[in-house]
Amino acid sequence: MKKILNSPQDFVRETVEGICLAYQGQVKMLNDDFRMLVRADNSRKKDKVGIVTAGGSGHLPVFLGYVGEGLLDGCAIGDVFASPSASKMADLIRACDSGKGVLCLYGNYGGDKMNFAMATEEVEFDDIKTSSVLVTDDIASSEDFAKRRGVAGMVYAFKIAGAAAELGYSLEEVATITKKALENIRTMGVALSPCIVPTVGEPTFTVDEGKMEIGMGIHGEAGIEIADIMKADDLAQLIFTKIDRELHLKSEDKISVLVNGLGATPLEELFVLYRKLVELCKSKNVSCVLPHIGEYATSMEMAGCSITIFKLDDECLKLLEYPALSPFYTNNNLF
Amino acid sequence: MKKILNSPQDFVRETVEGICLAYQGQVKMLNDDFRMLVRADNSRKKDKVGIVTAGGSGHLPVFLGYVGEGLLDGCAIGDVFASPSASKMADLIRACDSGKGVLCLYGNYGGDKMNFAMATEEVEFDDIKTSSVLVTDDIASSEDFAKRRGVAGMVYAFKIAGAAAELGYSLEEVATITKKALENIRTMGVALSPCIVPTVGEPTFTVDEGKMEIGMGIHGEAGIEIADIMKADDLAQLIFTKIDRELHLKSEDKISVLVNGLGATPLEELFVLYRKLVELCKSKNVSCVLPHIGEYATSMEMAGCSITIFKLDDECLKLLEYPALSPFYTNNNLF
Numbered sequence: 001m002k003k004i005l006n007s008p009q010d011f012v013r014e015t016v017e018g019i020c021l022a023y024q025g026q027v028k029m030l031n032d033d034f035r036m037l038v039r040a041d042n043s044r045k046k047d048k049v050g051i052v053t054a055g056g057s058g059h060l061p062v063f064l065g066y067v068g069e070g071l072l073d074g075c076a077i078g079d080v081f082a083s084p085s086a087s088k089m090a091d092l093i094r095a096c097d098s099g100k101g102v103l104c105l106y107g108n109y110g111g112d113k114m115n116f117a118m119a120t121e122e123v124e125f126d127d128i129k130t131s132s133v134l135v136t137d138d139i140a141s142s143e144d145f146a147k148r149r150g151v152a153g154m155v156y157a158f159k160i161a162g163a164a165a166e167l168g169y170s171l172e173e174v175a176t177i178t179k180k181a182l183e184n185i186r187t188m189g190v191a192l193s194p195c196i197v198p199t200v201g202e203p204t205f206t207v208d209e210g211k212m213e214i215g216m217g218i219h220g221e222a223g224i225e226i227a228d229i230m231k232a233d234d235l236a237q238l239i240f241t242k243i244d245r246e247l248h249l250k251s252e253d254k255i256s257v258l259v260n261g262l263g264a265t266p267l268e269e270l271f272v273l274y275r276k277l278v279e280l281c282k283s284k285n286v287s288c289v290l291p292h293i294g295e296y297a298t299s300m301e302m303a304g305c306s307i308t309i310f311k312l313d314d315e316c317l318k319l320l321e322y323p324a325l326s327p328f329y330t331n332n333n334l335f
Numbered sequence: 336m337k338k339i340l341n342s343p344q345d346f347v348r349e350t351v352e353g354i355c356l357a358y359q360g361q362v363k364m365l366n367d368d369f370r371m372l373v374r375a376d377n378s379r380k381k382d383k384v385g386i387v388t389a390g391g392s393g394h395l396p397v398f399l400g401y402v403g404e405g406l407l408d409g410c411a412i413g414d415v416f417a418s419p420s421a422s423k424m425a426d427l428i429r430a431c432d433s434g435k436g437v438l439c440l441y442g443n444y445g446g447d448k449m450n451f452a453m454a455t456e457e458v459e460f461d462d463i464k465t466s467s468v469l470v471t472d473d474i475a476s477s478e479d480f481a482k483r484r485g486v487a488g489m490v491y492a493f494k495i496a497g498a499a500a501e502l503g504y505s506l507e508e509v510a511t512i513t514k515k516a517l518e519n520i521r522t523m524g525v526a527l528s529p530c531i532v533p534t535v536g537e538p539t540f541t542v543d544e545g546k547m548e549i550g551m552g553i554h555g556e557a558g559i560e561i562a563d564i565m566k567a568d569d570l571a572q573l574i575f576t577k578i579d580r581e582l583h584l585k586s587e588d589k590i591s592v593l594v595n596g597l598g599a600t601p602l603e604e605l606f607v608l609y610r611k612l613v614e615l616c617k618s619k620n621v622s623c624v625l626p627h628i629g630e631y632a633t634s635m636e637m638a639g640c641s642i643t644i645f646k647l648d649d650e651c652l653k654l655l656e657y658p659a660l661s662p663f664y665t666n667n668n669l670f
Binding site: 001004005018019021022060209233235263265266288291293298300303330 | 336337338339340341346349350351352353354356357358360361392393395396403527528544564566567568570598599600601602603604605606607608609610613623626628630633635636638640660661662663665667668670
């Protein structure tokens with residue numbers, strides 16, 4: 001196992017400890033179990049809707065990397081590829097409520113759904129209003145929008161919800177705009193090599209030499225097809241076409257593209273893909289603004305990438321442009 | 336070859352095209368050969384010393400990723416792991432001179448040295464003053480400081496030189512402070528898996544399962560020892576001790592640590608290392624400020640990491656804190 005760690009059991013805690021040491025001016029733990037991360041200024045109650053998420057570890061910067069100004073207020077942290085518990089989620093919601101309610105914004109995975117359902121029920125007894133929005137952006141995971149998994153598109157969702165909350169939107173309004181954004185966000189990815197869950201110690205699946213798995217999920221969930229590794233331009237075209245079939249991009253539309261590296265894929269390759277995506281957009285007179293290119297939602301050392309397209313209306317563009325700053329995200333270099 | 340590209344021959348040009356499309360407000364090419372990147376505002380002559388670098392591709396964000404405000408004014412771009420030509424370097428120097436001279440700041444590699452020597456000689460005929468500072472931070476590459484290779488420590492050198500130039504230092508002063516910074520910067524890395532140069536198509540070296548190569552260079556240059564993969568804490572201790580032997584850290588010293596992923600190593604693992612480094616510093620009453628943790632100088636899909644320690648005096652701390660912004664670097668989230 002080609003990993004730099006101490007023991008698999010301590011991996012998540014030690015990662016989070018390192019993050020808290022590195023960014024102590026920005027984030028902190030709610031208590032010493034290292035399972036709930038909040039903004040360092042959390043105790044100064046803000047007069048705004050709280051935004052929280054939760055999910056398994058192994059996807060940095062997702063999830064906890066987006067706790068910051070104009071983004072998330074808190075994140076509950078699970079083991080690698082495993083949901084955190086409902087009680088941690090409930091404690092987190094309580095800590096992030098300032099009386100205006102809390103949006104629970106997370107990927108459509110069984111464990112997270114079940115635990116957030118319990119957590120939101122639990123905090124009802126404390127008179128905390130919550131609303132839940134599920135991220136279901138992965139078009140390869142199901143034909144049915146509501147059944148899809150949440151992948152890199154959730155970064156855009158965090159950004160939109162976070163900005164809306166900062167701007168004073170009510171809980172209902174934050175939920176509404178986030179859902180509207182998600183209706184215009186689609187992602188598809190490919191995996192070229194597997195990743196290793198530390199406690200397992202070996203790959204949980206394989207991708208043969210010369211092959212890529214189209215549509216594979218960020219935990220190695222089966223994709224829609226195993227294909228020969230194709231040229232970057234063909235891959236960009238394939239994914240763009242599949243996404244466009246749902247977003248129906250037309251002349252003068254504005255989009256933001258997120259080309260996301262899953263872990264082992266060099267940054268260089270992401271820009272080769274972006275170049276082709278801009279060309280495809282130009283041919284439809286669609287303009288690309290605020291590109292996000294890099295590692296935003298990873299699967300540890302998995303090689304591969306995903307492409308997310310976010311079709312923007314004026315409101316979402318304004319929210320995407322709104323300043324945001326976390327240890328792993330800033331948009332001040334995207335203009 | 337598990338890469339997402341079109342043809343190996345077009346890889347560098349297409350990468351740079353993508354970068355220019357993504358960050359057109361910030362950077363641009365000097366001409367259409369895609370070999371010289373400058374700041375988008377390059378034509379507005381600034382009244383300051385120019386800072387340029389050059390080097391082979393395959394190390395993003397190094398080198399061209401640091402062209403930006405408070406950092407580099409320009410970068411000449413070579414093929415993967417190959418120096419750009421002297422004539423490109425000379426054209427770049429000319430474009431980045433505002434009459435106050437140009438600092439050529441680059442890693443100690445044969446090709447880059449030879450070509451920069453020719454380029455600086457060439458621009459003398461245009462009455463452009465230049466000064467050259469070589470980055471030699473890799474302690475594993477030689478016992479002799481002057482013979483060492485330049486690796487991730489060059490990011491700190493870019494930052495210091497860029498800030499000094501913005502603050503109005505003269506060419507001689509920029510060179511002097513950059514050299515002084517480099518005397519207090521040391522790096523050591525380990526490789527866990529090889530990388531593949533696109534035109535070669537297969538790994539140029541191997542690292543056996545269960546092994547790591549200590550001190551391996553960012554192009555796969557042989558290290559000092561092949562060892563069993565060790566625990567993160569032991570690795571942090573090993574590198575810290577080797578670097579401390581040269582920097583002689585003492586109580587109340589301030590350092591900045593750069594924990595750099597070489598490509599395939601997950602971000603999570605870098606924070607596990609940082610956690611231990613902070614502990615080691617605490618035991619010596621050394622404080623860690625402005626940590627840089629992430630992928631700063633990569634070797635495409637190589638697994639592994641490097642640790643750089645920068646011992647700061649008041650002047651270097653001020654320069655490290657000075658605002659900087661490029662498509663791949665910002666320090667507004669480090670405080």
